[in-house]
Amino acid sequence: MIALxxxxxxxxxxxxxxxxxxxxQNGIFIPNLxxxxxxxxxxxxxxxCFVEIDGLDRPVPSCTQRVRDGMKVxxxxxxxxxxxxxxxxxxxxxxxxxxxxxPTQGRCQLIRTAKLLKVSLKPSPLERLERDVDxxxxxxxxxxxxxxxxxxxxxxxxxxxxxxxxxLTFAKRGxxxxxxxxVSEGEEGPCAECSACVGVCPTxxxxxxxxxxxxxxxxxxxxxxxx
Amino acid sequence: MHKLDPEKRLALLAEEARxxxxxxxxxxxxxxxxxxSTCGLAAGAAETRAAFEEALERRGLEARIVAVGCLGHCYAxxxxxIHHPASGFPxxxxxxxxxxxxxxxxxxxxxxxxxxxxxxxxxxxxxxxxPAVTDFPRFSMEQRVVMEHCGAIDPHSLDDYLALGGYxxxxxxxxxxxxxxxxxxxxxGLRGRGGAGxxxxxxxxxxxxxxxxxxxxxxxxxxxxPGAYMDRTIMESNPHQLLEGMALCAYAxxxxxxxxxxxxxxxxxxxxxxxxIDDARKAGLLGERILGSDFSLHIRVFQGSGxxxxxxxxALIQSIxxxxxxPQHRPPYPxxxxxxxxxxxxxxxxxxxxxxxxxxxxxxxxxxxxTEKSPGTAIFSVVGNVTHAGLVEIPMGTTLRxxxxxxxxxxxxxxxxxxxxxxxxxxxxxxxxFLDTSIDFxxxxxxxxxxxxxxxxxxxEDSCMVDVARYFLDFTQNESCGKCTFCRIGTRHLLLILxxxxxxxxxxxxxxxxxxxxxxxxxxxxxxxxxxAPNPVLTSLRYFRDEYExxxxxxxxxxxxxRALTAFYIDLxxxxxxxxxxxxxxxxxxxxxxxxxxxxxxxxxxxxxxxxVTACPPEYDAVVRVSPAHLAPIIxxxxxxxxxx
Ligand SMILES: Cc1cc2nc3c(=O)[nH]c(=O)nc-3n(C[C@H](O)[C@H](O)[C@H](O)COP(=O)(O)O)c2cc1C
Ligand code: SF4
Ligand code: SF4
Ligand code: FES
Numbered sequence: 001m002i003a004l005x006x007x008x009x010x011x012x013x014x015x016x017x018x019x020x021x022x023x024x025q026n027g028i029f030i031p032n033l034x035x036x037x038x039x040x041x042x043x044x045x046x047x048x049c050f051v052e053i054d055g056l057d058r059p060v061p062s063c064t065q066r067v068r069d070g071m072k073v074x075x076x077x078x079x080x081x082x083x084x085x086x087x088x089x090x091x092x093x094x095x096x097x098x099x100x101x102x103p104t105q106g107r108c109q110l111i112r113t114a115k116l117l118k119v120s121l122k123p124s125p126l127e128r129l130e131r132d133v134d135x136x137x138x139x140x141x142x143x144x145x146x147x148x149x150x151x152x153x154x155x156x157x158x159x160x161x162x163x164x165x166x167x168l169t170f171a172k173r174g175x176x177x178x179x180x181x182x183v184s185e186g187e188e189g190p191c192a193e194c195s196a197c198v199g200v201c202p203t204x205x206x207x208x209x210x211x212x213x214x215x216x217x218x219x220x221x222x223x224x225x226x227x
Numbered sequence: 228m229h230k231l232d233p234e235k236r237l238a239l240l241a242e243e244a245r246x247x248x249x250x251x252x253x254x255x256x257x258x259x260x261x262x263x264s265t266c267g268l269a270a271g272a273a274e275t276r277a278a279f280e281e282a283l284e285r286r287g288l289e290a291r292i293v294a295v296g297c298l299g300h301c302y303a304x305x306x307x308x309i310h311h312p313a314s315g316f317p318x319x320x321x322x323x324x325x326x327x328x329x330x331x332x333x334x335x336x337x338x339x340x341x342x343x344x345x346x347x348x349x350x351x352x353x354x355x356x357x358p359a360v361t362d363f364p365r366f367s368m369e370q371r372v373v374m375e376h377c378g379a380i381d382p383h384s385l386d387d388y389l390a391l392g393g394y395x396x397x398x399x400x401x402x403x404x405x406x407x408x409x410x411x412x413x414x415x416g417l418r419g420r421g422g423a424g425x426x427x428x429x430x431x432x433x434x435x436x437x438x439x440x441x442x443x444x445x446x447x448x449x450x451x452x453p454g455a456y457m458d459r460t461i462m463e464s465n466p467h468q469l470l471e472g473m474a475l476c477a478y479a480x481x482x483x484x485x486x487x488x489x490x491x492x493x494x495x496x497x498x499x500x501x502x503x504i505d506d507a508r509k510a511g512l513l514g515e516r517i518l519g520s521d522f523s524l525h526i527r528v529f530q531g532s533g534x535x536x537x538x539x540x541x542a543l544i545q546s547i548x549x550x551x552x553x554p555q556h557r558p559p560y561p562x563x564x565x566x567x568x569x570x571x572x573x574x575x576x577x578x579x580x581x582x583x584x585x586x587x588x589x590x591x592x593x594x595x596x597x598t599e600k601s602p603g604t605a606i607f608s609v610v611g612n613v614t615h616a617g618l619v620e621i622p623m624g625t626t627l628r629x630x631x632x633x634x635x636x637x638x639x640x641x642x643x644x645x646x647x648x649x650x651x652x653x654x655x656x657x658x659x660x661f662l663d664t665s666i667d668f669x670x671x672x673x674x675x676x677x678x679x680x681x682x683x684x685x686x687x688e689d690s691c692m693v694d695v696a697r698y699f700l701d702f703t704q705n706e707s708c709g710k711c712t713f714c715r716i717g718t719r720h721l722l723l724i725l726x727x728x729x730x731x732x733x734x735x736x737x738x739x740x741x742x743x744x745x746x747x748x749x750x751x752x753x754x755x756x757x758x759x760a761p762n763p764v765l766t767s768l769r770y771f772r773d774e775y776e777x778x779x780x781x782x783x784x785x786x787x788x789x790r791a792l793t794a795f796y797i798d799l800x801x802x803x804x805x806x807x808x809x810x811x812x813x814x815x816x817x818x819x820x821x822x823x824x825x826x827x828x829x830x831x832x833x834x835x836x837x838x839x840v841t842a843c844p845p846e847y848d849a850v851v852r853v854s855p856a857h858l859a860p861i862i863x864x865x866x867x868x869x870x871x872x
Contacts (some may be wrong), residue, residue, distance in 0.1 A: 003706050036456075041559075042555060043554055043710075044556040044711070044753055045710045045711045045712065045753065046711075046712055047712045047713055047751050047752070047753070048712075050751075058750060059750070061556075071765075073262050079750075082747065083750060083751045086713070086743075086747035086751065087712045087713060087716075087743070087751060090566055090712050090713065090716040090717050090720070091712055091715060091716065092714055093720065109707070125736065125740055126720055126740075126744075127723070129718070129719060129723075131614070136834060150712075151709065153710075169551070170551060170709070171551075172709070173534075173707070173708060174704065174705060174706070174707040174708065174709045174715060175704065175709065175710050175715055175716065175719045176709070177709030177710075177715065189751070190532075202550070226510075
């Protein structure tokens with residue numbers, strides 16, 4: 001075990017884990033969407049888990065830092081919060097929140113993050129961005145809601161590295177990036193039995209349930225709750 | 228033969244090469260060197276060459292035609308250097324040689340001995356007869372280390388390279404030790420030319436010391452910056468120099484495998500490098516037991532599919548491994564765990580191409596060029612509103628002013644300089660206040676721009692800086708890999724905000740929003756693409772803030788560039804009664820005849836293409852562009868009944 005100082009509190013954790021895990025294990029919440037424990041190399045794409053660490057001159061994603069004995073970490077500084085709020089607003093500018101239908105049933109990481117950061121679920125001052133995607137997409141037997149997806153890549157990772165199927169992938173590029181599957185249309189594949197991806201999706205963007213009513217997913221009909 | 232040391236073996240190879248060269252070139256036969264790198268081909272060099280061949284055949288003349296690489300004078304292409312010993316003239320460099328001039332030169336110079344001096348740029352060597360190009364500012368202020376032999380040697384000829392002492396540094400190194408190479412490169416102070424300027428010696432030492440059985444060297448020739456073509460040109464003009472640099476790196480770090488990562492859009496570079504690899508292998512300069520030593524190296528070419536982000540080293544490695552080209556978090560750096568987890572050195576084409584000269588002439592010599600912290604030369608492809616666009620190699624520490632105004636001939640059409648964008652799409656836009664900035668890694672970064680990999684765009688007074696920022700953001704947001712939040716979504720917002728400002732729909736809060744969002748994207752993105760993408764916005768906001776304010780507050784584009792904010796009208800005092808030069812050119816028939824038989828523009832119909840400005844005869848020069856758009860006087864179209872009076 002090693003000891004580190006987080007926001008003035010000393011915590012004991014096992015060596016080799018990340019600062020993010022160390023904090024989460026000790027009840028210190030750091031917003032995070034893309035972290036998966038089994039990843040050899042951090043994906044570090046959601047850019048929410050920033051912390052400040054003594055000796056580093058700017059905030060770093062805590063999922064990319066391994067704990068060191070005597071490390072001093074601060075999770076609640078102004079630069080950290082600024083970046084987190086900014087990343088969150090950006091995500092919300094492409095996300096559509098439909099709390100009633102959402103399969104996360106309030107366990108949504110985005111809502112939890114909004115509460116911690118004390119911001120609304122609205123993207124303002126940013127505008128909402130339209131994406132060139134269908135509201136509901138069939139990925140083999142999976143049902144995918146691109147407007148909920150934050151492209152954290154957890155599903156792609158568990159499908160490939162954990163369940164060994166390698167059927168999910170990112171397709172297209174840049175702002176148009178989407179999750180896609182190699183399962184052909186109409187085929188079942190191993191998805192219904194596996195459903196590992198459904199379990200790790202932090203935003204309820206993947207389900208095996210029948211598609212929700214189309215209108216509730218119309219862009220623009222976003223319920224700006226929580227704000 | 229196997230008892231010889233590498234240097235002696237190389238000496239034999241070079242001697243054979245010189246013999247073959249001597250046989251091929253006879254004193255009485257003229258030599259025509261035609262620049263046939265991509266820049267030359269784009270200007271029509273292939274047609275020029277065909278015209279020479281055809282004219283020579285028609286006249287029954289003998290001449291040796293050699294396709295060479297780029298001389299750097301891309302503005303004057305197609306370029307041909309003719310050496311006609313019997314004429315008594317030194318080798319002459321001819322510019323803008325189209326097929327017609329090619330046929331003329333065969334008749335007048337090769338047949339009749341008249342060199343047609345009006346088409347000569349200059350002689351290639353100092354002489355008593357006519358000015359030499361070496362006296363031009365372009366040449367005298369340049370200092371060529373990497374491009375020394377570009378345009379002079381045949382890139383497809385290993386003999387040409389060997390005859391100039393090529394592979395000499397490798398032979399020397401093989402006779403010494405990897406440690407010697409590491410020490411020399413470290414002592415030279417060479418910094419990576421791919422953008423970040425990381426000390427090459429340190430990178431190589433890390434790779435050399437990394438514990439692993441197998442290591443890799445990758446030459447980064449992705450070159451995705453729009454308008455940049457330094458790396459392509461070097462590969463097309465002197466491929467063996469790059470291969471020698473790669474071999475030296477591999478020897479120094481203990482790698483037996485190397486890859487040239489070239490974008491597939493560079494077919495000529497791919498072919499040239501591949502041929503050079505094959506030739507070098509056949510000559511024992513690559514492959515197993517190079518020059519009889521224990522060192523073996525296999526180099527192959529990997530063709531990337533041309534995504535800008537694949538120039539980022541971790542994305543590049545992913546792409547070779549067959550994965551989506553997405554950057555990875557560093558550390559681990561490639562020197563620790565790169566291609567297939569092996570220690571990997573990734574270096575730019577220019578970095579590697581510099582190494583043979585450093586080892587041949589010494590670290591001390593290299594340090595004598597450039598500045599203390601940025602030794603050596605910088606290669607830029609200078610494009611935009613500049614008289615002599617092309618490739619230049621200058622000592623680090625040269626000022627922007629010298630580069631733009633002396634070496635590249637300044638701004639054409641008597642326009643004023645406005646800004647220079649350095650460092651590719653994610654570099655910064657610097658204003659005239661920065662013209663005396665020294666070109667080196669640290670000074671440019673301090674000014675808010677960056678060295679980048681050598682793209683430079685010069686802009687004159689007609690450029691709108693908001694529009695320029697929008698242009699570069701359009702590029703970077705398109706090239707974002709989509710992995711991380713800030714870059715994927717943030718650059719999109721930046722682009723939309725800039726877009727609405729150029730359309731006159733900007734809001735007062737937008738300036739603040741642009742600034743904070745840009746800083747967040749810079750500080751929050753995963754890789755260099757996102758971290759640097761906001762640079763054009765941040766620098767233009769800082770140095771040209773008044774232009775942003777004019778767009779937002781007055782709906783005015785000071786450079787008269789943004790269509791939505793400008794209008795054209797015809798100055799009735801200048802318009803010539805009865806002239807209708809502009810009428811036919813308007814694609815939407817917006818120009819009509821006024822009661823006074825002059826012309827006017829229907830603002831409702833006008834699409835602001837500017838065709839009428841070009842069509843109006845210069846002696847009248849009656850079409851005026853104004854901003855904001857409401858400044859254009861509204862002139863009513865006469866009713867059909869009264870129109871033709
Ligand atoms: C978006 C992006 C694009 C890049 N493109 C190139 C490139 O085209 N060529 C290059 O040599 N380096 C490029 N780099 C830099 C490389 O990641 C790497 O630093 C470089 O190849 C190292 O070589 P050097 O040490 O010789 O400079 C790029 C970096 C980023 C972030
Ligand atoms: S579907 Fe869910 S798990 Fe997959 S990338 Fe989107 S948000 Fe992440
Ligand atoms: S900064 Fe842009 S290019 Fe780099 S990883 Fe993030 S999304 Fe991809
Ligand atoms: S959890 Fe660290 S960047 Fe997403």
